[in-house]
Amino acid sequence: MRSMIRIKFVLTSLAALLACSTLVFGADCQVKVTGSDAMQYDVKKIEISKDCDKFTIELVHGGQLPAAAMGHNVVIVETAKMMGIATTMIKMENGIDNGFLPESSDILFQSKMVGGGESTTLEIDPTKLTSGTAYTFFCSFPGHWAIMKGDLTVL
Numbered sequence: 675m676r677s678m679i680r681i682k683f684v685l686t687s688l689a690a691l692l693a694c695s696t697l698v699f700g701a702d703c704q705v706k707v708t709g710s711d712a713m714q715y716d717v718k719k720i721e722i723s724k725d726c727d728k729f730t731i732e733l734v735h736g737g738q739l740p741a742a743a744m745g746h747n748v749v750i751v752e753t754a755k756m757m758g759i760a761t762t763m764i765k766m767e768n769g770i771d772n773g774f775l776p777e778s779s780d781i782l783f784q785s786k787m788v789g790g791g792e793s794t795t796l797e798i799d800p801t802k803l804t805s806g807t808a809y810t811f812f813c814s815f816p817g818h819w820a821i822m823k824g825d826l827t828v829l
C-alpha cells in the first residue's frame with residue numbers, strides 16, 4: 675500500500691516537472707498567428723531561437739469565410755526571393771491543396787491552407803534556416819501576399 679502511494683507521488687512529480695519544463699522552454703519555440711477575413715495576420719514579426727529543436731507556428735483562421743474565398747496559410751522563403759516567388763509562382767492552376775504554389779526548393783516551409791474557423795500547425799526545423807538571413811512569412815492565396823506578410827529571423 676505504501677509503495678503504491680510512493681509511485682503515485684513520483685508520477686505526479688514527474689508530470690509537474692514536464693508541465694513546468696514545457697512552460698519554460700516551450701514558450702519561445704512556438705507562436706500563434708491568426709489570420710482574418712480582412713486578409714490580415716495579427717503577427718508581423720517572428721523570431722526563432724537557434725536553441726529550439728523545432729519551432730511551431732500555429733495558424734488560426736479567426737474569420738468565417740471558406741478557404742476557397744479567403745484561404746490563409748504560412749509560407750516561408752528568403753526575403754530576397756519573396757517578390758519573385760509571389761509574382762511568378764502563385765497561380766490558380768497550382769491548386770489550393772498546394773497553396774497555389776509549384777514545387778520549388780525556394781519554398782522552405784509551407785503550411786496547409788485553412789478557411790474560417792480552421793487551424794493548422796507548421797513545424798520548422800531551425801537548422802534549415804540561417805542566422806542573419808532575412809526571411810519572410812506570407813500567405814500564398816492569390817492576392818494576399820501584398821498585405822499578409824511579416825519578417826522572420828533566426829537569432
Ligand code: ZN
Binds near residue numbers: 746815818
Ligand atoms: Zn490568405
